[in-house]
Amino acid sequence: MRIPKARGELSEALAAVLHDGATTALPADVDATDETDRQLSLWTLYELSYRGFDDVDDELEWQPELLTLRRTLERRFEAELREAFAPPEPAEPFADALFALIEGFDGASVASFVQRDATAEQTLELLRYRTIYHLKEADPTAWVVPRLTTGPKAALMELQYDEYGCGDPNRLHSHLFVRGLEATGLRSEYGAYIDDVPVEVLAQNNAMSLFGLHRRLRGAALGHLAAFEATSSLPSRRMAQGLERLGLPAEMIAYYEEHVEADAVHEQLAVRTICGALVSDEPAQAGEVAFGALACLGLEDRFARRMLADWSAET
Known part of the structure; x- marks a missing residue:
């Protein structure tokens, strides 16, 4: 599988990083991106732990800067899920x-x-x-x-x-x-x-x-x-x-x-x-x-x- 087509600034920068490994290209503020861009970026980062991408070094699965980005996106996503789907008392x-x-x-x-x-x-x-x-x-x-x-x-x-x-x-x-x-x-x-x-x-x-x-x-x-x-x-x-x-x-x-x-x-x-x-x-x-x-x-x-x-x- 190839890297998905970018849908915004974050996924575009992530694709560049996955191609060349230079994490300096990652945006500092993920909150400035829209939901589609964030979700595609998170999906791409997760996919490194499934089957990966044909044109991406497998070593990047555990690259610290990419894990930091994944965790940032995860925290926001989890908070949104918990707000939207708060369960009743057991x-x-x-x-x-x-x-x-x-x-x-x-x-x-x-x-x-x-x-x-x-x-x-x-x-x-x-x-x-x-x-x-x-x-x-x-x-x-x-x-x-x-x-x-x-x-x-x-x-x-x-x-x-x-x-x-x-x-x-x-x-x-x-x-x-x-x-x-x-x-x-x-x-x-x-x-x-x-x-x-x-x-x-x-x-x-x-x-x-x-x-x-x-x-x-x-x-x-x-x-x-x-x-x-x-x-x-x-x-x-x-x-x-x-x-x-x-x-x-x-x-x-x-x-x-x-x-x-x-x-x-x-x-x-x-x-x-x-x-x-x-x-x-x-x-x-x-x-x-x-x-x-x-x-x-x-x-x-x-x-x-x-x-x-x-x-x-x-x-």
């Missing part, structure tokens, strides 16, 4: 309260629109945007594994093992999405559409990396996972029905059909066994779990509202 029993919190969130749904009304062009646009996460599916959560005690660690690995294809490379969920993309005629290379995605997609992916890469945010990471899994099965069914309505390839439909059944199981595992075990071992993490869940739901709602507004403007 209630008992915890798992039931978490399910109620997730079920009570009234967010917009792109899957419902795809099921009934979206055009093929709109649906392909959505699939392009979804590649940014689906081609690294489960990877942000994998950072959390060594930070957990025995109970939640074992439960999380049960879920992750399924996400990674139960040992079969052809069954990795990310690979199933690759097959769907290729059958649909879309690019399947990792990060292929990063230059096209709106800021809401960048924020969604950055939140997962933020939570996964910081041990102190392990509760938020697992809360995000729980909300994601608990709100995936029905939307996946709707996506599959919409793709079938539009006559899109069976391989892409199969990706979503896989998640109808898998995520119906995963939601119980994520909420009751993973998050439940974490809070049982570490009661102080209850609020962080709820925060992560609300961040997941709220960021998806922002993305959905953006897409629905854009599509409505086309008519």
